[in-house]
Amino acid sequence: MTMPKTEGASGFGSGYTPEQFSRALGQLEAWARGYIQSLPERAVDQHPAPGETLARLDAHPPQIGEGMALWDRAGDELRSTIEPGLVHWQSPNFFAYFPCSSSLPGVMGELASAVLNVNGMLWSTSPSATELEMRVLDWCAELFGLPEQFRFDAPGSKGGGCIQGTASEGVLAALCAARKRMVDTGRDRSSMCIYTSDQAHSSIVKAAMVAGLADGPDDRSRVRLIPTDSMLRMDVTALLDAIKQDQFSGLTPCMVSTTQGTTSTGAFDPLGRIGEHLSGMPESKRPWLHVDAAWAGVAAVCEEHRRVLDGVQHADSLCINPHKWMMTNFDCDLFWVRDRVALTSAMSITPAYLRNEQSDSGQVLDYRDWHVPLGRSMRALKLWWVIRYFGRDGLAAHIRQHERLAWRFEQYVENEPRLRLVFERTLGLVCFVVQGDDDRTRRLIETVNRRGRVMVSHTRVPIGSETRWVARVAVGSSFASEQSIGRLIEEIDAVLPEVVE
Numbered sequence: 001m002t003m004p005k006t007e008g009a010s011g012f013g014s015g016y017t018p019e020q021f022s023r024a025l026g027q028l029e030a031w032a033r034g035y036i037q038s039l040p041e042r043a044v045d046q047h048p049a050p051g052e053t054l055a056r057l058d059a060h061p062p063q064i065g066e067g068m069a070l071w072d073r074a075g076d077e078l079r080s081t082i083e084p085g086l087v088h089w090q091s092p093n094f095f096a097y098f099p100c101s102s103s104l105p106g107v108m109g110e111l112a113s114a115v116l117n118v119n120g121m122l123w124s125t126s127p128s129a130t131e132l133e134m135r136v137l138d139w140c141a142e143l144f145g146l147p148e149q150f151r152f153d154a155p156g157s158k159g160g161g162c163i164q165g166t167a168s169e170g171v172l173a174a175l176c177a178a179r180k181r182m183v184d185t186g187r188d189r190s191s192m193c194i195y196t197s198d199q200a201h202s203s204i205v206k207a208a209m210v211a212g213l214a215d216g217p218d219d220r221s222r223v224r225l226i227p228t229d230s231m232l233r234m235d236v237t238a239l240l241d242a243i244k245q246d247q248f249s250g251l252t253p254c255m256v257s258t259t260q261g262t263t264s265t266g267a268f269d270p271l272g273r274i275g276e277h278l279s280g281m282p283e284s285k286r287p288w289l290h291v292d293a294a295w296a297g298v299a300a301v302c303e304e305h306r307r308v309l310d311g312v313q314h315a316d317s318l319c320i321n322p323h324k325w326m327m328t329n330f331d332c333d334l335f336w337v338r339d340r341v342a343l344t345s346a347m348s349i350t351p352a353y354l355r356n357e358q359s360d361s362g363q364v365l366d367y368r369d370w371h372v373p374l375g376r377s378m379r380a381l382k383l384w385w386v387i388r389y390f391g392r393d394g395l396a397a398h399i400r401q402h403e404r405l406a407w408r409f410e411q412y413v414e415n416e417p418r419l420r421l422v423f424e425r426t427l428g429l430v431c432f433v434v435q436g437d438d439d440r441t442r443r444l445i446e447t448v449n450r451r452g453r454v455m456v457s458h459t460r461v462p463i464g465s466e467t468r469w470v471a472r473v474a475v476g477s478s479f480a481s482e483q484s485i486g487r488l489i490e491e492i493d494a495v496l497p498e499v500v501e
């Protein structure tokens, strides 16, 4: 056996000393301070051309590592090489999509998790990682007023929750569990159908594609997009008819996914009514009910918004994303199930190298059985610190403050004769159009965004008999303020004459 080569190893070793860590952190801290300070005044998007960032990057990796000297340059390089090609999602002037909120405890939690860098795939590979996650999921269940069936610590509960990377991964896990449950009742895998509204997030259809229920985004052979009413909520009668029709044709209704706060306009499907109908079906025929509350779910931390999750007691699974609106850095999706065995029996596989005494004893929980990835970082740490830093009152105050800002913007739209609200504001989301020709709304969004001082986003949804461009303003950046709403209004005022002329 030959000895492995040693030449090329750097003098500073591949680990790091505490002193090196402090020095590097200090240098990066200077950059971070400047970045955070500059956010309110910098352009949200500088519209770089494709390839601009690539052109600033060396074409080849270095032969000799830079070692600690890297940190002398890192801040300047972030500023000159990376920042010009970023959309500044943390800007107070970012109102597009659903913002990813962050916070001091969120950032510190990410940092601590990076230092620890444990892999909590099994309970035994870091018991604290698993048990902290179980506890914070129960905390969140309490904060959002979830029924006991989703908690680990409720007597007799068979449920619980975990952190998934994203809501898209959550719905895929739900679909795998739903299908397994039906297969176990003797149904053919190839007969499974899923149901969601024509306003649901694309992640539901994507889950069907990944799970092999659809050959592409437009394959409707086993994916039913149920029509919605004038408020863009799922039509319950149409859903029940579609389920009956499929059962009659020998297909297997496997999963219904409702959305509580749709991406386009913040619509709420009638979850209570849907849940009651499904609960009335015989166990062996009842489709799995998944609830996608990725964005709006966190509002349930406010007593006055508990209704956003009305009917959730009927759900088999539920997801809520603290990385959207609960100041927890990306990525962090909370995923609860009512019956954890239904999920783990679809996901669990134990090769010899993962077998261990504690898992075999059945007394511990191994989170690798809750999702597709095996390895997992300690995401619970940032959530733990976010909840402790703000407390229930602070989290609720954050939601209410954003609602107030969105309300202020809504007032502006209502009082501006050239604009029209097309749906009532939902929480922090305001949807509006420019009066007159449909293309004016598209032009408004484009012009405002091109100027770069604020950023909004668009959707296209049915309004009456037409599909129209709609401008979306989502208040969600942790740094959003009265000033940033003022700036948004200023920008729209500035471009309106050009758009409506």
Ligand SMILES: Cc1ncc(COP(=O)(O)O)c(C=O)c1O
Binding pocket: 098, 165, 166, 167, 168, 169, 201, 203, 259, 261, 262, 263, 292, 293, 294, 295, 321, 333
């Ligand atoms: C309602 C809803 N569901 C799911 C998603 C997908 O979220 P993720 O990026 O966590 O997969 C989004 C994203 O905006 C969403 O708005």
